[in-house]
Amino acid sequence: MTSTVEIRNVVKRFGKVEAVRDVSFSLPEGETVALVGHNGAGKTTLMKLMLGLIRPTSGSITVLGDDPAAGQFEARRRLGYLPESVSFNAALTGRETLAFYARLKREPTTAVQPLLDRVGLSHAASRRVGTYSKGMRQRLGLAQALLGEPRVLLLDEPTTGLDPALRHSFYEIVEELRGRGATVLLSSHALTELEERAGRVIIMNRGIKVADGTLDELRRIARLPTRIRLKVSDVGLANVPNWLGPVEGWRRVNGHMVEIDASAESKIEVLRRATNEGAPVEDLDVIPPTLDELYAHFLLSQEAAR
């Protein structure tokens, strides 16, 4: 698969602060990658490096075949960016704002109306941005980032402050672009919503990349237990070891539920016993480790190794 972004041993220092410490990764075409980490982990710094807004202290960065820190950066036209706090000139209308950005990106202004339609802002296109709600400004920000059909889209905390319906349509638009082969890098604290959206997750802590992989890969590495929740009849609840066998880490959750923390090795066996003929199980749920849990695990492991 072709990479659009290559980050090799990148270090970025601001005076004494080491914002990015020897980070390497590459981003392929047609993938959505989530960049997660606490405040100050280095997420925005990485995006600014990819945009060529700042230069690495050492290491190399290539975006769409170019060095973003080199003066003339042709690839920037194919790079979309939605900053963390998007701010526009309050006196311009939505249409004027987007036309302004289209000229900056050397895109025809005919691109403006379809984009306003796409992000659902046509009805407010002639209103001043100063009158827009937070969600409307964010959608205008997305439209600006989508100008020129970017091949790399960098979204810094894009859904903060959006209601669930807006989030949904936001991700739909981004997914469409990814489907046409774009690379999408998405930084966020909202781990639950990333779980379904990102094919791959990069976890940063204090400038260091502490984990990088698909959710399945991270689950395999972390070896966190899968939670198996069984709805059990009254009789079954009274004699769990009899039908479940010698399983470690089980507990009663309430009057009709048993929860088991099953390791990767024991998971299938637990399910087999729970679904055996005669087992008093009425229903079951299998809950793999969430991104929240994986994130906490990798952060704690790295902190412990310091």
Ligand SMILES: Nc1ncnc2c1ncn2[C@@H]1O[C@H](COP(=O)(O)OP(=O)(O)OP(=O)(O)O)[C@@H](O)[C@H]1O
């Ligand atoms: N221009 C700058 N001058 C000095 N320090 C900076 C500068 N930009 C970033 N830093 C520092 O670099 C570190 C990483 O900051 P960065 O903005 O990349 O974090 P982040 O992961 O995006 O955090 P957040 O989730 O809060 O947006 C922080 O300690 C920050 O204070």
